[in-house]
Amino acid sequence: MxxxxxxxxxxxxxxxxxxxxxWEKFSGQTVVYCPVGGCMQKDLVGAHVQKDDSPDEKWYIYPLCSAHNKSTGVLEVSDAxxxxSANKKETCEKGK
Ligand SMILES: [Zn+2]
Ligand SMILES: [Zn+2]
Structure with missing residues (x-):
C-alpha cells in the first residue's frame, strides 16, 4: 500500500x-524493521500517516524509521x- x-x-x-x-497495542502486531521497501532501519517511531490515492483522509499511525518519518513523499510500505487510527477518541481514550 x-x-x-x-x-x-x-x-x-x-x-x-x-x-x-x-500502534503495537491497537494493531496487535510488532515490527523490527522499517516496513518501507528496502529499508532495514530499526529506529522505529509511530508515524502519523494518511493513505495515498484514497478518499479516506483520516490520520493513522504506522511504524516508520526516524528517517522515513521525516520524509515528505509517498512511501510504498508492506501490507503486512x-x-x-490516530484518533484517540476511537482508541486509547475511548469512553473517557
Ligand atoms: Zn525506513
Ligand atoms: Zn494511544
Missing part, C-alpha cells in the same frame, strides 16, 4: 506513552502491517 507521512506531529503523544506503543 502507499502512504504519505504527515509532518510535524511527532511531539504529540497519547495515553499509551508513545505512538509506537499505540495494519494502519491504526
Amino acid at each position: 502507499k502512504i504519505k507521512n504527515i509532518n510535524g506531529t511527532s511531539q504529540t503523544t497519547c495515553a499509551c506513552g508513545s505512538w509506537l506503543k499505540h 502491517y495494519r494502519l491504526v
